[in-house]
Amino acid sequence: MTRNSPYDDSNGDRLVATSAAGDNSAPLSITEISQALKRTVEDRFGFVRVRGELSGVKRAASGHVYLALKDEKAVLDGVMWKGTAARLPFRPEDGLEVVASGKLTTYPGRSKYQIVIERMEIAGEGALLALLEKTKARLEAEGLFAPERKRALPFAPRVIGVVTSPTGAVIRDILHRLEDRFPSHVVVWPVLVQGEGAAKQVAEAVRGFGALPEGGTVPRPDLLIVARGGGSIEDLWSFNEEIVVRAVAESPIPVISAVGHETDTTLCDYAADRRAPTPTAAAEIAVPVLRDLVATLDDYALRQRKVVMRPVELGRERLAARADRLPAPEQLLQPQAQKLDDLGERLRRGLVDRAARGREKLADLRLSPAILRSNLRDAKQRLAAARLAPALVERPIAEGRERLAALARLAEQLHPEKPLSRGYAMVLDGAGKAVTSAAAAAREPVLGIKFADGTVQAVPGDTPRKAPKRAPKSDKPKPDDGQAKLL
Incomplete structure (x- = not known):
């Protein structure tokens, strides 16, 4: 290593770091x-x-x-x-x-x-579609798109809530279509339908409609329409956001999703209770046609009148047919009128004859005060001579008492429940009346069998059993059982 190298270590390894001569580079932290x-x-x-x-x-x-x-x-x-x-x-x-x-x-x-x-x-539409499919699979696995979650739409909603942009053509198309078919009260919640913050606003609008109280200042809708016009997948991406999908799936109010055109599909469509191909179609799905309803009601009213009047018309026809077969009132009254005339004539003649006989009898009577006083005197003498002995009055009373006692004893012996104490039983129907024949017993679902100490219920069988043969009657007189003789 040369002397110019900053790592020159000609003196060997060092224990303590030192700066070489001419070195101006201090160590960095x-x-x-x-x-x-x-x-x-x-x-x-x-x-x-x-x-x-x-x-x-x-x-x-x-x-x-x-x-x-x-x-x-x-x-x-x-x-x-x-x-x-x-x-x-x-x-x-x-x-x-x-x-x-x-x-x-x-x-x-x-x-x-x-x-x-x-x-x-x-990175590109392919990646966007891949993300869409991945999100769809995850939410579908949670059951947000299950058919059993779908609810039926109200037939004629009084209030319809619309979540869309207030300035686009979508809201005008919806209002115009509702006005043509079935004028309804519409509440619009204005939101952004694309761009930053659009998904959050749509989700808040759906949840806001669901949180409205019944009878509040702002009427609570019976049906929601989430709508947007057509566009590319990027334009419609806000309606694929999980926050929007969950808000639609959890809405307490039925929701119609009308996002894009016929070929556009978003995750909001799967979560909604009903998908409409266009916003205009959503308005058609939401309400019926008023003119058709009026025509249907008129038809029902006509059918109702016909149904009500039909029995009356049939009754009139039957009455007229029966009246035609009845004889004339004069024919029915002629025999009775003739009989009345005959009886009236006989009554007149009878009264005349009776009056004549009365006059003759009255003429034969010789009524004078002496005769009346004599008849009165004779009647007083006969009354004074009559002596009513007590026996004459008591004897008929005693005889009547004996006959009454005999009848009471006989009634007690002939009472239908008297034989119950000797082991007999009485068969009763459901109303508690006595059953006297097997045919009548077979018609009853439940029979009552009354004994001396109570009643039990029985069900008659399908086939009656054969009655045991009775012993032939004997001609010998029965011994006296102590009962009173009627004769």
């Missing part, structure tokens, strides 16, 4: 050289744009995002501060290819260099 490297890197690479695949994406509690950009041969660490991360129009995920813009710097704490990302974009 770690901080000094780290800061020098930092200035050099930042001056040289103050603005760069790099393309790579995201890896190890991690969002810290502070809101900062830490990640790595890699390709086939190298890896570059990166950081995105909280404010920049909040403005991202998409959610960074591992495997997504992006173009990041920012500046290179060093991190002295770990002796490494990294890029401070100030802007991040998806």
Whole structure:
């Protein structure tokens, strides 16, 4: 080694560091050289744009995002501060290819260099579609697009909430179509439909409509329409954001998604209860046609009148047919009128004859005061001569009492429940009446069998059993059982 080399060590290894003669380069501290490297890197690479695949994406509690950009041969660490991360129009995920813009710097704490990302974009439409499919698969796995989550739309909503831009042609098309079909109360929540902050505004509008109280100053909608005109996938990207999809899926109010045209599809369409190909079609789906409803109601009213009047008309026809078969009232009354005339004539003749006989009998009577006094005197004598003995009155009473007692004893012996104490039973139907035949018993679902000490229920069988043969009656007189004789 020559003497001019700064690393000349001709004197061998040294224990203590010393400065050689003419050496004017003092040793640098770690901080000094780290800061020098930092200035050099930042001056040289103050603005760069790099393309790579995201890896190890991690969002810290502070809101900062830490990640790595890699390709086939190298890896570059990166950081995105909280404010920049909040403005991202998409959610960074591992495997997504992006173009990041920012500046290179060093991190002295770990002796490494990294890029401070100030802007991040998806690298081409293919990468954007890949992100879309990846987000769709993740949300679908959570069940946000399940068919069983879809709700039926109200038939005729009184209030319709519309989430869209207040200045575009979309809101005018919706209002015009609603006015033509079924005039309704429309509440518009103005939002941005593309660009920075659009997704947040749409999600807040959907959640805001759902949070409105019933009967408040602002009427709570019965149906929501989230609408936007057509555009490229970048223009419609706000409606693919997870915040919008979750707000639509969690809305307590049924939602119609009308984003883009017929061929445009967003994740908001999958989360909504109904997808409309255009905003105008959303208005057609939301309400029925008033003229058709009026015609239907008129038809129902006509059918109702016909149904109500049909029994009346049938009754009139039956009444007229039966009335035609009835004889005339005069024919029905002629025999009775003739009979009345005959009876009237007989009554007149009878009264005349009775009056004549009365006159004759009255003429035969010789009524004088002496005769009346004599008849009265004779009646008094007969009354005084009559003597009513007590036996004449008591004897009929005693005889009647004996007959009554005999009848009471007979009634007690003939009472239908009297034989129950001797082991007999009485069959009753559901109403508690006695059943006297097998045919009547077979018609009853449940029978009651009454014994001396209570009643039990029984179900009659399908086939009656044969009654046991009775012993032939004997001609011998039965012994006296102590019952009273009727004769």
